[in-house]
Amino acid sequence: MNASRNPTSPSHACEPEALLTVRGLRVSYRGDQGPLHVVDGVDLDLAAGDYLGIVGESGSGKTQLLLALLGLNAGARFEGSIRYRGEELVGASEATLRRLRGARIGMIFQDPMTALNPYLSIGTQLIEGVRRHRGLGRAAALARALEMLDAVHITEPRRRLRQHPHELSGGMRQRVVIAMAMICEPDIILADEPTTALDVTVQAQILSLLHELRARTRVAVILVSHDLGVIAEMADRVAVMYAGRIVEQADAPTLFTAARHPYTQALRRSIVPLEGPLPSRLPTIGGLPPNVASLPPGCAFAPRCGYVFDRCGLAPPPLVPISAPGLAHGEQHRKACYYEGPIGP
Amino acid sequence: MTGSRAEGLWAQAWRRLRRRPAALVALATLGLIALLALLVPLLSPFDFATPDWDALRQRPSGEHWFGTDALGRDLLVRIMWGCRISLLVGLAASLISVLIGVLWGATAGYVGGKTDSLLMRTVDVLYSVPFIPLVIVLTVLFGRSFLLVFVAIGAVSWLDVARIVRGQTLSLKNREFIEAARALGVGNATMIRRHLLPNLLGIVIIYATLTVPAVIIFEAFLSFLGLGVHAPLASLGTLVADGAHHLKSDPHLLTIPALFLTLIIVSFGYLGDGLRDALDPHEAR
Numbered sequence: 001m002n003a004s005r006n007p008t009s010p011s012h013a014c015e016p017e018a019l020l021t022v023r024g025l026r027v028s029y030r031g032d033q034g035p036l037h038v039v040d041g042v043d044l045d046l047a048a049g050d051y052l053g054i055v056g057e058s059g060s061g062k063t064q065l066l067l068a069l070l071g072l073n074a075g076a077r078f079e080g081s082i083r084y085r086g087e088e089l090v091g092a093s094e095a096t097l098r099r100l101r102g103a104r105i106g107m108i109f110q111d112p113m114t115a116l117n118p119y120l121s122i123g124t125q126l127i128e129g130v131r132r133h134r135g136l137g138r139a140a141a142l143a144r145a146l147e148m149l150d151a152v153h154i155t156e157p158r159r160r161l162r163q164h165p166h167e168l169s170g171g172m173r174q175r176v177v178i179a180m181a182m183i184c185e186p187d188i189i190l191a192d193e194p195t196t197a198l199d200v201t202v203q204a205q206i207l208s209l210l211h212e213l214r215a216r217t218r219v220a221v222i223l224v225s226h227d228l229g230v231i232a233e234m235a236d237r238v239a240v241m242y243a244g245r246i247v248e249q250a251d252a253p254t255l256f257t258a259a260r261h262p263y264t265q266a267l268r269r270s271i272v273p274l275e276g277p278l279p280s281r282l283p284t285i286g287g288l289p290p291n292v293a294s295l296p297p298g299c300a301f302a303p304r305c306g307y308v309f310d311r312c313g314l315a316p317p318p319l320v321p322i323s324a325p326g327l328a329h330g331e332q333h334r335k336a337c338y339y340e341g342p343i344g345p
Numbered sequence: 346m347t348g349s350r351a352e353g354l355w356a357q358a359w360r361r362l363r364r365r366p367a368a369l370v371a372l373a374t375l376g377l378i379a380l381l382a383l384l385v386p387l388l389s390p391f392d393f394a395t396p397d398w399d400a401l402r403q404r405p406s407g408e409h410w411f412g413t414d415a416l417g418r419d420l421l422v423r424i425m426w427g428c429r430i431s432l433l434v435g436l437a438a439s440l441i442s443v444l445i446g447v448l449w450g451a452t453a454g455y456v457g458g459k460t461d462s463l464l465m466r467t468v469d470v471l472y473s474v475p476f477i478p479l480v481i482v483l484t485v486l487f488g489r490s491f492l493l494v495f496v497a498i499g500a501v502s503w504l505d506v507a508r509i510v511r512g513q514t515l516s517l518k519n520r521e522f523i524e525a526a527r528a529l530g531v532g533n534a535t536m537i538r539r540h541l542l543p544n545l546l547g548i549v550i551i552y553a554t555l556t557v558p559a560v561i562i563f564e565a566f567l568s569f570l571g572l573g574v575h576a577p578l579a580s581l582g583t584l585v586a587d588g589a590h591h592l593k594s595d596p597h598l599l600t601i602p603a604l605f606l607t608l609i610i611v612s613f614g615y616l617g618d619g620l621r622d623a624l625d626p627h628e629a630r
Contacts, residue, residue, distance in 0.1 A: 070528055102529035109528075114521040118626055119543035128539075129529045164626045180529065 020046040024080035027068045036292050038064045040244040049218040053235025057289045061244035062224045066190045071097045103133035106181030108191040112173035116165035123161030148179040171202035191223045240264050243290045243300035250333040261335045263301045265343050307339045361623040368619020371612035382428035391419035393426045394577040427581040434564045435557040441499035443553050446506025454514025547621050554617025558610035581606045
């Protein structure tokens with residue numbers, strides 16, 4: 001499979017700044033009753049400096065999608081195409097992927113408590129990447145690590161280099177994890193729920209740090225979260241995932257003011273306002289998140305959808321541009337839904 | 346650079362170990378026994394093999410500090426030789442078994458899949474080999490030698506280490522920092538050396554300190570069967586076995602070697618416990 005097979009966005013192929021082009025990506029695992037497609041037919045485009053948010057419930061495939069970009073899903077089968085600066089990563093050798101991992105594409109993990117090796121000092125872990133990818137000597141690498149700790153606003157960086165992970169607070173560890181991901185000056189940062197394990201004030205600091213680093217380095221960020229608030233605040237563009245597919249994609253303001261997919265709408269409705277009286281019952285999305293082992297033949301959201309009609313049960317709706325008038329130029333608004341009528345508040 | 350980091354780990358461990366009286370006493374005891382075992386046979390006027398028919402089964406005295414055995418040989422010298430042999434067998438065989446076991450188990454657990462099956466089924470097969478007949482065959486083939494005792498004991502005890510280490514590796518493999526290191530482009534060899542092994546250290550140290558006494562006792566058993574060290578050379582195990590025959594008439598022939606055997610085994614226990622804590626970076630400094 002390659003980019004030319006996808007009819008919806010031929011223009012991206014010639015765009016000079018395209019960093020990452022994903023077409024028809026499918027990640028599957030062997031299951032008891034046939035393959036489980038945890039990511040199913042995803043298309044993504046990322047240019048330098050982009051900030052893409054991916055939202056979805058647990059099990060929607062968002063983490064699997066991120067791991068797939070680095071080829072880290074253990075035991076999975078990949079189909080489709082992932083191109084980094086034109087280089088195909090699906091089916092690439094482990095050596096090729098290893099050369100990119102950390103160097104060109106960095107990753108920030110969810111839980112800073114477990115993402116650092118408890119036996120190695122902060123310094124040793126920080127410099128592992130630069131020494132490997134840049135071939136720096138220990139002293140030069142440590143100097144770079146100091147710079148990086150400073151850039152992520154860690155106090156007393158010299159002392160931190162010698163400390164072990166358990167001597168740092170959760171927020172500081174996440175800063176170290178970010179420093180590790182950024183130390184090789186990658187083009188792309190993949191952030192997998194980077195603030196979920198932190199308390200709210202620290203969350204805000206980490207998010208603003210990401211923002212600052214991005215502004216300074218023009219690194220492209222893919223931020224995965226189940227927290228719509230975080231995504232709304234941070235991302236320029238948002239993709240909503242459900243059962244391994246992107247169901248709606250738009251720039252952030254559009255998505256939060258004019259969502260067109262019933263699932264996005266339901267997600268948005270379940271945000272509890274911070275001001276005003278609490279509703280007597282918190283709004284939820286009825287039903288259960290889908291099990292990818294037993295998806296309905298049609299739209300995966302159909303069993304929980306308030307707008308379902310007969311066509312929804314036939315085949316999964318494709319992700320197509322919405323031809324709405326007055327749409328902001330540039331980013332296209334797309335949805336994967338057959339229902340064309342108005343959807344609720 | 347690996348060297349300087351490893352040194353950091355060990356220097357830190359040593360600093361923590363020094364705060365643990367029990368481990369320090371154990372370490373000092375083992376050091377003292379090793380030193381005595383080295384020096385006493387060199388300095389004593391007696392040797393371990395020559396019988397003295399005028400001094401059979403003497404009680405401890407100014408001349409023979411620990412008395413003499415049924416053939417009039419100086420018990421002090423014989424015990425020190427016993428300590429030499431038991432410590433050597435215990436340490437060498439444990440080292441061999443830990444080295445092989447850790448590499449084998451970590452590789453199986455980390456690589457997984459077919460490699461895992463192959464390596465672990467090999468362990469299962471070796472487990473099922475009857476050990477005593479194997480040692481007898483080896484003895485017949487190669488003659489009785491000291492080296493054989495190491496090889497034989499090492500060959501069995503690494504199987505347990507491999508299984509334990511594999512289990513531990515499987516659980517470590519799913520920890521996020523391993524994935525984080527993979528996301529940094531770290532290759533397999535570095536991953537095992539740098540990220541897995543240090544995290545396996547705690548359990549390996551515990552197991553090694555359990556293995557040393559087990560090996561010492563096992564060596565005594567082999568010697569008792571006539572497959573280990575041969576007379577007139579003695580290990581602590583054979584000295585205890587000999588002493589047991591004279592329990593009623595000359596209890597010192599049993600109690601003194603047994604005391605040394607116990608000291609060594611208990612000391613290894615405390616030392617291992619202290620080392621495990623000292624190597625854990627989560628411990629207060």
